[in-house]
Amino acid sequence: MISALVLQSGLLPEGLNVSFKLAPAIMVVAMLALFLGIGYAFRVADTEGMWVAGRSIGNVENGMAIGANWMSAASYLGMAALIALSGFYGLAFVVGWSTGYFILLIFLAAQMRRFGKYTAPDFVGDRFNSDMARAIAAVTTFLIGFVYAIGQARGMGLVGLYIFGDIGLPGLSGYQSMVVAMMAITVGYLTLSGMLGATKNMAVQYVILIVAFLAGLYAVGFTQGYSTVLPQIEYGQMIGQLSSEFSEPFVNESYYLWIATAFSLVVGTCGLPHVLVRFYTVENERTARWSTVWGLFFICLLYLSAPAFAAFGTDLYSENIGPVYGDPGMTSAAGDVIVVLATQLANFPQWFVGLVAAGGIAAAIATVAGLFIAGSSAISHDIYANIINEDASQRQQVLVGRLSIVALGVITTLAALDPAAPIAALVSYAFSLAGAVLFPMFFLGLWWENTNRQGALAGMTTGLVIWLIPMINEVLPTYIGNGEPYSATLAATVPAIGSALVAVPIVFAVTIGVSLVTDEPDMATKRLVRQCHSPEPMSRMQSAEEVAATDGGEPVSDD
Amino acid sequence: MVEKNTQDSPVETDGGALTQAAQSHRETNYLDREVNLLRPSTPFMREHLRVVWTGFVAWAIIVFGPVTLTYLAPGLMTTEMPVLGFPLHYFLVAIGAPSGALILSFWYARKRDALDRKYGIDHSVVETEDSETTVAADGGTSE
Numbered sequence: 001m002i003s004a005l006v007l008q009s010g011l012l013p014e015g016l017n018v019s020f021k022l023a024p025a026i027m028v029v030a031m032l033a034l035f036l037g038i039g040y041a042f043r044v045a046d047t048e049g050m051w052v053a054g055r056s057i058g059n060v061e062n063g064m065a066i067g068a069n070w071m072s073a074a075s076y077l078g079m080a081a082l083i084a085l086s087g088f089y090g091l092a093f094v095v096g097w098s099t100g101y102f103i104l105l106i107f108l109a110a111q112m113r114r115f116g117k118y119t120a121p122d123f124v125g126d127r128f129n130s131d132m133a134r135a136i137a138a139v140t141t142f143l144i145g146f147v148y149a150i151g152q153a154r155g156m157g158l159v160g161l162y163i164f165g166d167i168g169l170p171g172l173s174g175y176q177s178m179v180v181a182m183m184a185i186t187v188g189y190l191t192l193s194g195m196l197g198a199t200k201n202m203a204v205q206y207v208i209l210i211v212a213f214l215a216g217l218y219a220v221g222f223t224q225g226y227s228t229v230l231p232q233i234e235y236g237q238m239i240g241q242l243s244s245e246f247s248e249p250f251v252n253e254s255y256y257l258w259i260a261t262a263f264s265l266v267v268g269t270c271g272l273p274h275v276l277v278r279f280y281t282v283e284n285e286r287t288a289r290w291s292t293v294w295g296l297f298f299i300c301l302l303y304l305s306a307p308a309f310a311a312f313g314t315d316l317y318s319e320n321i322g323p324v325y326g327d328p329g330m331t332s333a334a335g336d337v338i339v340v341l342a343t344q345l346a347n348f349p350q351w352f353v354g355l356v357a358a359g360g361i362a363a364a365i366a367t368v369a370g371l372f373i374a375g376s377s378a379i380s381h382d383i384y385a386n387i388i389n390e391d392a393s394q395r396q397q398v399l400v401g402r403l404s405i406v407a408l409g410v411i412t413t414l415a416a417l418d419p420a421a422p423i424a425a426l427v428s429y430a431f432s433l434a435g436a437v438l439f440p441m442f443f444l445g446l447w448w449e450n451t452n453r454q455g456a457l458a459g460m461t462t463g464l465v466i467w468l469i470p471m472i473n474e475v476l477p478t479y480i481g482n483g484e485p486y487s488a489t490l491a492a493t494v495p496a497i498g499s500a501l502v503a504v505p506i507v508f509a510v511t512i513g514v515s516l517v518t519d520e521p522d523m524a525t526k527r528l529v530r531q532c533h534s535p536e537p538m539s540r541m542q543s544a545e546e547v548a549a550t551d552g553g554e555p556v557s558d559d
Numbered sequence: 560m561v562e563k564n565t566q567d568s569p570v571e572t573d574g575g576a577l578t579q580a581a582q583s584h585r586e587t588n589y590l591d592r593e594v595n596l597l598r599p600s601t602p603f604m605r606e607h608l609r610v611v612w613t614g615f616v617a618w619a620i621i622v623f624g625p626v627t628l629t630y631l632a633p634g635l636m637t638t639e640m641p642v643l644g645f646p647l648h649y650f651l652v653a654i655g656a657p658s659g660a661l662i663l664s665f666w667y668a669r670k671r672d673a674l675d676r677k678y679g680i681d682h683s684v685v686e687t688e689d690s691e692t693t694v695a696a697d698g699g700t701s702e
Contacts, residue, residue: 091652094653098661102618233643238644249636293661449595526594531589
C-alpha cells in the first residue's frame with residue numbers, strides 16, 4: 001500500500017508535497033546560475049586544464065574539492081537514511097567512507113602526485129606497460145562513473161521534484177522531467193569548464209552543502225529541544241529514548257557483513273579514479289598530503305553530523321507519522337529524503353527547507369562532475385589518445401572528452417529515469433568494483449617494484465570475476481528473478497555490498513604469485529616506481545616518468 | 560592562486576653544515592634503490608615506513624577494534640556512557656573512528672614534514688633544484 005502511494009507521488013513520500021515553491025526555486029536557480037558562471041569563467045581549452053586543472057590547486061581549496069567531490073547525494077541524503085533505517089549497521093558506511101582517507105594518505109596520495117599523469121588508468125597502463133591493463137582500468141573507471149552517477153541523478157531528481165514540482169516535459173513523469181533537466185545543466189557546465197572550473201565549483205559546492213546541512217541540523221536540534229551548541233555529541237542523550245533498533249549492535253545485519261562493508265568501502269575509497277585524480281590537480285606532493293588531511297576534516301564535519309540528523313529525524317518521524325521500524329515502518333523513499341523531511345516536520349518555513357534541499361543538489365552535482373571528468377578522461381585520454389589515435393592533437397582530445405561527457409550524461413539520465421536499485425546499493429557496488437580491481441594495482445604498483453604486467457593482468461581479471469559473482473548471484477535476480485539470491489550461502493560469504501573483503505586478499509595473492517613466477521619488469525619501470533617514492537622534490541609539471549628517464553646519467557631505454 | 564616564483568638563488572646556504580641524515584640524503588641516488596614495502600632500502604624510506612606502519616596499526620585498532628569488541632563482549636560494550644549518554648560501542652564507532660582517522664592523518668602529515676626537514680628536503684625551492692638535477696626535460700609537452 002505504502003509503495004503504491006510512493007509511486008503515485010513520483011517516489012516522494014507523502015510528508016513532502018510536490019509543488020512549485022517560489023523561495024526555494026529562486027535559491028536553487030541562483031545556485032545553478034552561479035555554477036554555470038564559475039564554469040564559464042574558468043573554461044578551458046587544453047588537456048592540462050581539462051583533466052588536471054593545470055596542477056594549480058592549493059591545500060585548502062583542494063581539500064574542499066575532495067570533500068565536495070566525495071560527498072554525494074548518498075552522503076548528504078542517503079547517509080542519514082542508512083543510519084535511521086539500518087541502525088548500527090549504517091555506521092559501517094560512516095566509518096568506511098571517512099577512515100579510508102587515512103590509508104589513501106599514508107600509502108597512495110603523495111606517490112600518485114609524483115607519478116603525475118592525468119588519469120587513474122594512465123597509472124595502470126604506464127606502470128605495467130600494457131594497453132590491455134590500461135583498457136581494463138579505463139573500462140572499470142567508466143563503469144564506476146556510470147553506476148555511481150545513477151544514484152546522484154536520482155537524488156537530484158527527487159529533491160528537484162520537491163522544489164520545482166512537476167515541470168511536465170512531454171512524455172515524462174514529474175520525477176523523470178526533473179532528472180533530465182538537472183542532468184542537462186550539470187553536463188552543460190562540465191563540457192564547458194573541464195576540471196579547472198569543476199574544481200573551482202567544488203570548493204563553492206562544498207561550502208553550500210556543508211552550510212545547508214549544518215544549518216538544518218542546528219535549527220532542528222535547537223527548536224525541537226534536542227541540542228544546543230554541539231548536536232554531534234548531544235544526540236547521545238536521546239539514543240536511550242529511541243527504539244533499540246537504532247543503536248543495538250548486529251540486530252539488522254551480522255558482524256561479518258559489518259566488517260565486509262566497512263572494508264570494501266575503505267579499499268574502494270583508495271581505488272576510486274575520481275578520488276585519485278584529485279591528487280593530480282595539486283601543486284606538489286606536500287600539497288597532496290595536506291589537502292588530504294583538509295579533505296578528511298571537511299568530510300568529518302558532515303559525517304559526524306549525519307548520525308545526529310538521523311537521530312532527530314527518527315524521533316520526529318515516530319512522533320508525527322508513525323513507527324520507524326517494523327511493519328510498515330519508514331519507507332526507503334522517506335529515508336532517502338529524511339534530512340529534508342526532518343526540517344519540514346520541525347515546521348520550518350519553506351525557504352529554509354529549500355535551503356537544505358539545495359545543499360543536496362550541490363552535493364550531487366559536485367560528485368557527478370568528478371565522476372564524469374574521470375569517466376570521460378578514461379575514454380578520451382586513455383582509450384582514444386593512447387590506444388586508438390596516438391597522434392591526437394589537444395583539440396581533438398578535448399573534443400572527444402566533451403563528447404564523452406555528453407554521452408555519459410545521456411546514458412546516466414536514461415538509467416536514472418527508472419532506477420531499479422536503491423542509491424546506497426548502487427554506490428556500494430561501485431566501491432566493491434574499485435576496491436577489487438583498481439586498489440590492488442595502485443597499491444602493489446607503487447609499493448612493490450617487481451609487480452609486472454602478467455601479475456597485474458591476472459590480478460585485475462581475478463578481481464573482475466570475483467566482483468561479478470555476487471552481482472550475478474544477488475543483484476541479477478532483482479531484475480530477472482524473484483529477488484532472492486540463487487545461493488544464500490554464497491550471498492552470506494561474498495556479499496555484493498562487501499565483496500572486496502574476499503576479493504582483495506585473493507587479488508593480492510594472484511598478482512604477487514604471477515609476478516614471482518614471470519620475468520621481473522625492466523629497469524625503466526623500476527626507476528619509475530622509485531621516482532614515485534624518492535623524497536627529492538619535483539617541479540610542478542614533471543611526471544615521474546620524465547625524471548626517471550632523464551636523471552641519473554645512465555642511458556635508459558624508455559617507450 | 561599561489562604564484563610560484565622561480566628564484567635563482569643557490570640552494571646551498573648552510574655552508575656545508577649538514578646533519579647526518581641530510582648528508583645521507585645527498586649521497587643517495589633514489590633511482591638506484593629498490594622500493595619494497597617490507598624491506599626499505601634507504602634511511603629515509605626506513606624512517607618513513609616506521610611512521611606509516613605505526614599509523615596503520617593505530618588505524619586498524621581504531622576502525623575495527625570497537626566493533627570487534629562489541630561482537631565479543633556485547634554486554635560490556637553497550638553500557639551507557641556517563642554524561643554523554645551514548646552506548647559505548649556507538650560512540651566509539653560513530654565518533655571515535657572518523658575523528659581518530661582525522662587525528663592520525665594530521666599526525667602523519669606533521670611527521671612526514673618533520674622527516675623532510677630532518678633530511679634537508681625543501682619543497683619550496685623545487686624549481687631551482689630541479690634545473691640542477693634534470694638533464695633534459697622535454698619541455699613538458701604531453702604526449
